[in-house]
Amino acid sequence: MSVIVTDTGFAPEDFTCGFVALSDIAANDCDYGIDLASDTAPTALVGLTNAAMIRIDFPSFADGRGFTLAAMLRSAGYKGRLRAKGHVLADQYAMARRSGFDEVEIDGALAARQPAEQWKFRADWQNHNYQARLRG
Amino acid sequence: MSRTFIPKVVTANALLEGDAVWLTEADTWTRDIRDAELLTDEAHADLRLLEAQSRKAEIAGAYLVDAKQNSDGPAPTHFREEFRTRGPSNYPHGKQVELS
Amino acid sequence: MYTYTDFDEAFVRERVAQFRGQVERRIDGSLTEDEFKPLRLMNGLYLQLHAYMLRVAVPYGTLNPTQMRKLADIADRWDKGYGHFTTRQNIQYNWPKLQDVPDMLEALADVGMHAIQTSGNTIRNVTADHFAGAAADEIEDPRAIAELLRQWSTDHPEFQFLPRKFKIAVTGAAHDRAVTKAHDIGLRMVRNDAGEAGFEVIVGGGLGRTPMVGKVLRNFLPKADLLPYCEAIVSVYNLLGRRDNKYKARIKITVHENGLEKIQELVEDRFATIRAGFSGHDQDLLAKIEAAFAPPAFVTKSIGGYEATRLANPAFRSWTDTNLAEHKANGYAIVSISIKKHGATPGDATSDQMRVMADLAETYGHGELRISHEQNVILPHVHKSDLAKVYAALRQVDLATANIGLASDIIACPGMDYCALATARSIPIAQEIATRFDELEIEHEIGQLKIKISGCINACGHHHVGHIGILGLDRAGVESYQITLGGDGTETTTIGERAGRGFSADEIVPAIERLVTGYLGLRRDADETFLQAYRRLGKQPFKSILYPAQDKANAA
Numbered sequence: 001m002s003v004i005v006t007d008t009g010f011a012p013e014d015f016t017c018g019f020v021a022l023s024d025i026a027a028n029d030c031d032y033g034i035d036l037a038s039d040t041a042p043t044a045l046v047g048l049t050n051a052a053m054i055r056i057d058f059p060s061f062a063d064g065r066g067f068t069l070a071a072m073l074r075s076a077g078y079k080g081r082l083r084a085k086g087h088v089l090a091d092q093y094a095m096a097r098r099s100g101f102d103e104v105e106i107d108g109a110l111a112a113r114q115p116a117e118q119w120k121f122r123a124d125w126q127n128h129n130y131q132a133r134l135r136g
Numbered sequence: 137m138s139r140t141f142i143p144k145v146v147t148a149n150a151l152l153e154g155d156a157v158w159l160t161e162a163d164t165w166t167r168d169i170r171d172a173e174l175l176t177d178e179a180h181a182d183l184r185l186l187e188a189q190s191r192k193a194e195i196a197g198a199y200l201v202d203a204k205q206n207s208d209g210p211a212p213t214h215f216r217e218e219f220r221t222r223g224p225s226n227y228p229h230g231k232q233v234e235l236s
Numbered sequence: 237m238y239t240y241t242d243f244d245e246a247f248v249r250e251r252v253a254q255f256r257g258q259v260e261r262r263i264d265g266s267l268t269e270d271e272f273k274p275l276r277l278m279n280g281l282y283l284q285l286h287a288y289m290l291r292v293a294v295p296y297g298t299l300n301p302t303q304m305r306k307l308a309d310i311a312d313r314w315d316k317g318y319g320h321f322t323t324r325q326n327i328q329y330n331w332p333k334l335q336d337v338p339d340m341l342e343a344l345a346d347v348g349m350h351a352i353q354t355s356g357n358t359i360r361n362v363t364a365d366h367f368a369g370a371a372a373d374e375i376e377d378p379r380a381i382a383e384l385l386r387q388w389s390t391d392h393p394e395f396q397f398l399p400r401k402f403k404i405a406v407t408g409a410a411h412d413r414a415v416t417k418a419h420d421i422g423l424r425m426v427r428n429d430a431g432e433a434g435f436e437v438i439v440g441g442g443l444g445r446t447p448m449v450g451k452v453l454r455n456f457l458p459k460a461d462l463l464p465y466c467e468a469i470v471s472v473y474n475l476l477g478r479r480d481n482k483y484k485a486r487i488k489i490t491v492h493e494n495g496l497e498k499i500q501e502l503v504e505d506r507f508a509t510i511r512a513g514f515s516g517h518d519q520d521l522l523a524k525i526e527a528a529f530a531p532p533a534f535v536t537k538s539i540g541g542y543e544a545t546r547l548a549n550p551a552f553r554s555w556t557d558t559n560l561a562e563h564k565a566n567g568y569a570i571v572s573i574s575i576k577k578h579g580a581t582p583g584d585a586t587s588d589q590m591r592v593m594a595d596l597a598e599t600y601g602h603g604e605l606r607i608s609h610e611q612n613v614i615l616p617h618v619h620k621s622d623l624a625k626v627y628a629a630l631r632q633v634d635l636a637t638a639n640i641g642l643a644s645d646i647i648a649c650p651g652m653d654y655c656a657l658a659t660a661r662s663i664p665i666a667q668e669i670a671t672r673f674d675e676l677e678i679e680h681e682i683g684q685l686k687i688k689i690s691g692c693i694n695a696c697g698h699h700h701v702g703h704i705g706i707l708g709l710d711r712a713g714v715e716s717y718q719i720t721l722g723g724d725g726t727e728t729t730t731i732g733e734r735a736g737r738g739f740s741a742d743e744i745v746p747a748i749e750r751l752v753t754g755y756l757g758l759r760r761d762a763d764e765t766f767l768q769a770y771r772r773l774g775k776q777p778f779k780s781i782l783y784p785a786q787d788k789a790n791a792a
Contacts, residue, residue: 041475042475061271061274061397062274062357062397063397063479064357064394064395064396064397064398064474065474065475065479067393067394067395067396067397067474068394068471068474068475069475071393071394071471072471072509075509075510075513076509089267089271089275091254091258091275092396092397094393095393095394095396096393097393098393099393099394113265113266114266114267115266118257118261118266121254121257122254127246127250128243128246128247128250128251128391129391130247130387130388130390130391130392131388131391131392131393133243133387133517133521134384134387134388134463134514134517134518134521135513135514135515135517135518136514136515136516136517136518136520149283151262151263151334152263152333152334152335153287153333153334154283154284154286154287154288154332154333154334155286155287156285156286192265192268192269193263193265196269196283197269197283213713214713215652215710215713215714215715216285216652216710219285219652219653220285220286223286224286224330224653224654224663225653225661225663225664226581226584226653226663226664226667227316227581229286229316229330229331230286230287231286
């Protein structure tokens with residue numbers, strides 16, 4: 001069972017429309033979430049600005065491409081919900097939030113090993129942020 | 137065609153101290169390779185490695201490495217592993233002084 | 237020099253608290269070793285052959301006396317009374333215990349230092365010319381820019397899990413002492429036609445398995461565009477760099493495989509978007525940082541008995557001949573303290589030596605110390621009238637070796653005496669070569685010669701850019717050493733050529749001796765350095781000296 005992590009801790013899934021892969025967006029009879037793989041080409045992000053939800057996969061915590069994809073979506077003007085899904089560590093929560101993600105989706109096993117307190121420890125992600133300070 | 141299995145020991149670094157340790161028959165970690173369990177059977181060696189790797193709170197980075205039987209116990213066959221039993225060559229630090 | 241603002245201070249304290257938590261969670265099992273490893277690496281903690289190793293950043297190589305004393309205290313309290321200065325302006329402690337590391341980091345934070353991003357697949361400690369702010373050939377002190385880059389790269393959310401490590405070096409001088417062409421990004425300060433200072437941006441240089449000389453990505457980048465431009469480069473690399481093969485993951489390969497033009501196009505495109513996100517506040521901060529790096533109040537006074545002492549004391553004269561460099565201020569000299577005493581471990585300083593250097597910097601050096609990529613310590617601002625006193629104090633603690641730039645001023649990585657990645661030892665080879673040249677008493681006659689030794693293909697010892705490079709390998713379970721010739725790490729960066737078959741540990745020192753004494757017979761005159769002679773004559777005569785028997789066999 002997936003767990004959704006936000007600044008307030010753990011919560012169950014509340015996005016009910018389901019997800020489709022980027023290549024399968026067609027009959028948009030519902031506001032599907034769009035699943036992006038970590039190796040999505042930057043050019044494929046064009047046109048996603050109005051999506052309701054985008055979920056970027058983290059196949060491994062060592063694969064940091066999702067952070068840049070998130071930053072690119074935000075700088076292109078994407079205002080919708082943005083989720084990091086997969087092998088994300090509590091220690092990466094601040095990076096995810098600062099890169100533009102709203103939330104992280106992890107599986108039950110990871111949630112059991114890294115409980116909510118360890119994630120909430122970095123709910124202060126807006127503090128001590130060099131990049132925000134330099135951008136002004 | 138079956139190839140000859142080169143005997144092995146299970147080695148790792150101690151989690152807290154970081155130094156080289158070897159797995160003994162009694163399931164403890166020793167800092168003296170001569171007290172290690174010499175594994176002469178491949179299947180048994182693989183099993184011992186799995187058991188060692190599961191002991192995450194004691195060690196990091198367990199692996200199997202070639203060893204030979206000397207009169208006083210197992211000994212390394214490669215120079216890298218020999219250094220691990222001893223310490224650096226530029227100072228009298230590490231096992232070369234700690235074990236004596 | 238720059239001192240931490242409240243922001244910097246709060247940041248490092250918070251970071252120490254996070255790492256303390258991570259260590260606890262590793263010990264209690266919340267984090268697996270696989271998960272803990274990148275976290276400890278981001279905080280400079282390695283697990284080596286015999287122990288953990290903590291790599292502490294000396295950003296742009298600059299230290300004040302208080303910081304140097306703290307490094308000495310840390311060595312005494314949590315290590316074995318010494319530290320190892322590295323080729324990337326870091327200091328490494330070889331024997332910390334895991335539970336002690338958060339306390340060591342806390343002690344560093346007390347003096348405005350840290351070990352953040354000294355390892356891992358992230359932007360590493362930003363290095364700079366070790367003569368910055370003192371060199372006579374400088375456009376501007378590059379350290380302000382290096383500090384700005386340090387702040388920008390620190391904890392950058394997008395760039396903590398890059399395909400591979402990422403190294404940036406900056407120089408403000410025409411003569412490149414920062415090896416900028418062998419970095420992922422090299423920044424050379426230049427002036428445009430309007431006389432404004434900016435940067436030539438070099439990308440894709442690097443040593444290691446596939447050595448490459450960096451290529452110019454932008455001829456002139458205005459200073460105000462530096463952060464967004466660097467962010468664009470790393471952002472492009474983060475998505476484009478290969479993650480399927482760690483030997484092909486550095487940006488040098490990304491540039492090589494995609495072509496410079498393609499990278500240029502992508503970077504410029506990304507830059508346009510990212511630039512818009514910078515409001516100019518970084519430039520306000522830069523102005524403050526630049527003010528902090530304002531030159532010290534140099535004094536104008538007589539150089540006293542300096543020349544007379546030189547004439548009277550041949551040992552002092554020899555030291556001043558080799559260990560001083562030209563300073564921009566009248567009456568001043570840049571002092572390079574050799575951490576390469578013949579037979580000692582290159583780059584290792586004891587806590588007592590660190591304290592003496594700190595005292596000298598405080599008393600005679602306007603409170604500044606530098607760590608060079610050549611593993612020496614620099615007192616950048618010493619008045620010539622104080623040199624004799626500085627020399628006398630250095631002699632007391634074995635730090636007065638007169639060999640800067642000579643055969644025994646060898647760069648050597650820790651090699652298999654410490655490093656888990658090494659394939660052979662480096663330190664004993666460096667020790668033996670230095671001892672041998674000292675016995676022969678010919679290194680002053682040989683003149684400028686850079687010998688660089690790496691204990692594995694990763695090339696931390698910069699062997700590719702040594703006039704003589706030595707690479708230690710494991711050949712069928714035996715240490716073997718391969719020689720490269722003609723490398724150069726300055727503004728005329730050249731990757732050395734492999735001389736031929738490798739030498740055993742017993743053969744390598746005699747081979748180097750043969751090579752260097754052979755050069756004495758080949759050079760045009762005493763002013764022609766080894767590198768110049770090599771460039772004039774090519775590899776063949778040097779190869780014949782290295783492999784005499786083989787040469788005869790070929791001739792027969």
